[in-house]
Amino acid sequence: MTAGDISDGPIVVGTDGSEASMDAIRWAAALAARRNRTLRIVHAYTVMQGYGTDLPPSPEVYEIFEAEAKRLLSAAEHEAKLAESAVRVETAMPNNDSVPALVAESRSAAMIVLGATGGGGFTGMLLGSTAVAVTSHAECPVTVVRRRENGGAAVDGPVIVGIDGSPVSEEAVAVAFREASLRGVPLVAVNAWLDLEYDTGRGYFETGRHEEDQRRLLAERLAGWQERYPDVTVERVVVLDRPRRQLLERSRTASLVVVGSRGRGGFRGMLLGSTSQALIHHAQCPVLVVRHQRGRAER
Structure with a gap:
């Protein structure tokens, strides 16, 4: 499976x-x-x-x-x-x-x-x-x-998934489609591709040379799953921003945020990335963290 x-x-x-x-x-x-x-x-x-x-x-x-x-x-x-x-x-x-x-x-x-x-x-x-x-x-x-800032439970809104092309984010996409289908809500796929902690490289990225590649990456990661879950409406978001900022902001109106435990920007040896940690501490809806399931039999 x-x-x-x-x-x-x-x-x-x-x-x-x-x-x-x-x-x-x-x-x-x-x-x-x-x-x-x-x-x-x-x-x-x-x-x-x-x-x-x-x-x-x-x-x-x-x-x-x-x-x-x-x-x-x-x-x-x-x-x-x-x-x-x-x-x-x-x-x-x-x-x-x-x-x-x-x-x-x-x-x-x-x-x-x-x-x-x-x-x-x-x-x-x-x-x-x-x-x-x-x-x-x-x-x-x-x-x-997690609850919203006003104390309300996050029971409605889309499922948000963070995508960066890493193996564990691919597994997060699979889980996110399943959750959106079970809930009968749209899926918002977010590729926020400014991995720099500071803005020193912003000019390079703002040239637009990478945006087309990022859009293509997002389309490739979603294609097979959209065919498998035709009932799920998908919104694609490609934005020059830090993933944690985009996902935290979108959690305000989401029913669930799905992320991989560590993406392409993580340091070798880290088991949980900074984006995942920021979300489980500060998101305004439940956060589902998917780990790469090495050594666990597929079902």
């Missing part, structure tokens, strides 16, 4: 009981219903060693943590059913830190879904390092569910 197809695995959503994680649960439940997938709700928790000692926690401490994990999972399952009554739900509460637990889940998941912020405490589900780490190391796409 091609990169645009989805795996047989569940939609996995991490929860810590925060309102942001409830946003993620509602979003993931709707996605699971559209894709006819099981929704797997995961609450990872770790029982720490006794403070100032090497002694293991008492059985009572384990019971407290376990009871809290069960309560959070029960509340999350209830929220998922309120959002999508027919969705199939399963739960898991691995005794592990959030990042390794969710990365392990990604090996058999269709997607990992995270809230934009977390409740803190022992759960460790704050956006910052956790979302970046999971997005960097997951073996499936990861979506960070």
Whole structure:
């Protein structure tokens, strides 16, 4: 199967009981219903060693943590059913830190879904390092569910995809077409091709010598997918600008932004590029980050 197809695995959503994680649960439940997938709700928790000692926690401490994990999972399952009554739900509460637990889940998941912020405490589900780490190391796409500045949920608008010709952006195109088709919304394909951090090379690019090549690249990347998804209306955008600025601005009216984890401008060895990081921290709609799936069997 091609990169645009989805795996047989569940939609996995991490929860810590925060309102942001409830946003993620509602979003993931709707996605699971559209894709006819099981929704797997995961609450990872770790029982720490006794403070100032090497002694293991008492059985009572384990019971407290376990009871809290069960309560959070029960509340999350209830929220998922309120959002999508027919969705199939399963739960898991691995005794592990959030990042390794969710990365392990990604090996058999269709997607990992995270809230934009977390409740803190022992759960460790704050956006910052956790979302970046999971997005960097997951073996499936990861979506960070974000709201608009006014607090509203991003439920309408087109799907936006960033394209730069890199292998992982090709996989992002496939996923974006699938998501636009499932939602019944247009797709906006953006090729913003000023990769320079400063404007020292702007005069060279403004000569227009590269614009025709960039338009041709965009047309080539979209051609096969437009044939496969004739129901999806596509708007093509080729613009001399930094990708993060274009995508962040367009996220204001989008239902979803899809990007590769690291594009043509990334430094060797980086697992998550600056554009992807800027989006998962500042976009005004959910952000779906697609990683190059080396070593994972195509489905």
